[in-house]
Amino acid sequence: MSFLELSGIVVMSAAEFQKVLKRFYDLQDERAQAYKLFEEGHEAYLRTGPHYDFEHYKLLVHEITQAFSGISKEILEIKRQLHEDFDRPDLSEHVEKLQFREKTKLEQTAKLQLAKQNALEHPDDEDCQEKIQEIRQHIIKNQEALGEILQDFRYDSEEPE
Template sequence: MSSPDVKSLVRRFYVLQAERVEAYKLFEEGHEAYLRTGPHYDFGHYRQLVHEITKAFCAISNEILEVKERLHRDFDRPDLSEHIEKLQRREKQKLELTAKLQLAKQSVQDHPDDEGCHEKVREIKQDIIKNKEALSEILQDFKYDSEEPE
């Protein structure tokens, strides 16, 4: 079997990114469902969700790193590889921020009169917006560079 060309690796990368977006959606929906079980939270179901989402993110991330490596090694495209490296760092940060936001939202639910809890949610949401803007910029650079004639 011959190795896939750059275009098919780029397509695979986009498919994996779409899977990651879908995993985030499931993670957020699962957390909202978990919050609805308060004040006596159903932590067992939520822990199972976190476990499954973590496995999914890990698998996606590993395959994206494989694409990154192949672009660099097999096709001499360090530019695309570098974009993926930056994207992976930002995605890791986004996941950490998402987890922090979920904890902060639970604090707001448990302590609705505590303005500090509400402020924490607002701060984390701002950090997530900045992170998403950075991700979008990296994806734009990747798209531009991957569409250039070689």
């Protein structure tokens, strides 16, 4: 890692900053791909009903959980770097908000998957469909908030300090 020393303060280079930003965006792309696999895997699981292939789905959930955990650890390290190494608490705060929203998204996704399975098992229960729509609305609102946070992050990271 290259460092510039200015007035006795160690500061990371602009190139290192860009490298961290690129990794951040790459991790966000990895997270999006993990969600896609999670959703596709759940759809495949639902097609195995009424005698669901739970063992296969449990393995998928384990793998996805590990992927999300690894991504989150790296994102938290980037948050630390932005705050401590680059003296960008504004960007660090965006990452903190993003992590909260991503956690919420994962929880809502799990609720939606359970609601979809419940609807398949109880096709005449209108409450099941209402519950699915309610959860989808929460997911949409959360996704909009995620988009705003990422937009703020992108805008603020392009501003010269």
